[in-house]
Each structure stands twice: as C-alpha cells, then as structure tokens.
Amino acid sequence: MPDNTISGYAARFGDETIIANSFREKLAPGTFARTLKERDVVALLDHDSGRVIGRASAGTLTLREDRIGLWFSLDVDTTTPEGQTALGTVRRQDIKGCSFGFNVRVERWEDGGDRLPLRIIEDVDLWEVTLTAFPAYPTTSASLRNADNAARRLRSKAQAAHRLRGIS
Template identity: 50%
Template sequence: MAEAKIVWGYAVLWDSVTTIANEFREQFAKGSLTRSIQEDDIRMLLDHDSGRVVGRTASGTLRLREDALGLRYEVDVNLDTPDGQTLAGTVGRRDVSGISPSFYVKSENWPRLGSGLPLRIITEARLIELSAVAFPAYPQTTAAMRSSPNANSAAAQRRIAARREAMRIRGMLG
C-alpha cells in the first residue's frame, strides 16, 4: 500500500490583494468565509473541472479552517484514482503550486481610494470549490505535498510567512 499523501496550503490569504481582469483589485477580509466553511459542502477539484473531484468536506476528505493567515485546507489524496495521481504528481513536483477558489460574493465593500484601480473587499462569500491550478488569480495561494498530517508544517509556515513579507514589501499586500 502506498504511503498516504496530503495536499495542503492556503486557498485564501486575508488582506492579500490581486488584480482581477485589469479592472479592479480584490481581497478577502478575515472571517469572510467563516459561515460558508461551517455550512456548505465544498469540493476540491482539478482545474475547476466538476468531473475531477479530489476531495469534499462532506466526506471528510477535504478539511478547511480559518487561522490568522487565511483559509487553510488539507485534502487527502486518493492515489488509487487517476485524478489523485495527477494531483499528487503535479503538486509534488511543484508544477502546480497554487489554488483558485470559486465563490459567490454575499457582501463587499468598495472603499474610496486615490487613483488607480478600485478595490473590492469581500466581507462575506459562499465558497463553492477550491481548485489546484497552474495559474491562480491569487498568486499568494499555496499547494504543497506531505506524507503525514504533521510533516513539514513548520517549514511550510516559514515559507508562507516569508512569501507574505516579501509581497508586503513589494506593496502587493494591503
């Protein structure tokens, strides 16, 4: 039997800003997904393809929780399926290292700022699914592989904190 694999990371980082279609900037406020992750049955997909489900909150194969950094996820990889093998292979080799959340906005703020693209702050959203993708809209998201629930957690947390600090310095974080 193959060693159990888990793909994990952050699907959303609070207050991280990204540009959407060169039309506006967007960020999630802390706690904007709390209700959704408590109430909704959320899936983990490959490339937003609903035919390629690799985890689900209702079955317990996808676990979500909010922490000080953002929305953290863990998905148990089923290496007995082609899609599980694809997920493990592409994330394990770091060919895919980002996550794209699919969501409906329930409430938002558009603060008046100076010049530049307008900013949308999502204050509540309904999360539909998370997808492992090659080109995430939020480049700050992460996807990493580990063999057991606690392996590499401290190292991964340090990498995420370093990436976040570098983005803050470059003005990419709000």
C-alpha cells in the same frame, strides 16, 4: 509509505490581486467563517467539476479559517487518475497554487484614487477550492506533506550530531 496529503492556503486574507485589469481585490478576515458551517465544499483540479479530488462531507477535505486565510488539507486517493495527477503535479511543484469558486454575499468598495478601485470581500458562499497552475491570488499555496521525509531528515541530523560527539 508515501503521504498522500496535499495542504496549503486556498486563500489568504489581506493580500491584494488584480482582477481582469479592472479592479483590485482582497479578502477580509472572516470571509469564509459562515459558509464553512453551512456548505459542503469540494476540491477540484483547475475548477473542473468533472475532476473532484476531495469533499468536506466525505472527510477527504478539511477546511479551516485561521489568521492567515483559508487553510486546507486534502487526503488524495491514489487509485484515481485525478488523485494521481494531483499528487504528481503538486509533488513536482508544477501546480503550487490554489483558487476557489464562490458567490459574494457581502463586499465593500474603496475608491482607488489614482489606482484601480479596491473590492474587499467580507462574506462568500464557497462552492469549491481548486489546485491550479494559474491562481488569481499568487500568494496561495499547495504542497505535498511528507511527514516520513521530515522525520527521516530530523533523525539523520540527530544521528550526525551524536556521531560528532562520539555517541553511537
């Protein structure tokens, strides 16, 4: 039975990106801590609110902040066209990144000197995480977890090692 779970990082702390060729931006650790306690976040395909593929309050989207960033796990419904699209495009790695929809609550700016100014986001109201082919932060990730294949590979490797030692 295939695993229908997509997981990865919708955002990563400390990684810089350039927004609209106007400024640099990065996320501070703790950016999502408050909002994850207060809001019901949805998962979408390419920021399209008509293509909902998960929701925290429904138990189909799990979000947590760790030392790396905003990690997610999405239990995809294969009976919907959106779910089939999400699984297919992530499985093939046509989509392998994420983005997120938010309002900034706390930010600070640093002068860039001879570089673009830097916005450091410290707190947001998070509305959604999204699977997208064009993430603003290229270090985000989305991949299909396939526990069955991983277990099969591990078993196969162990069996090969046993055969080499003459163990059946």
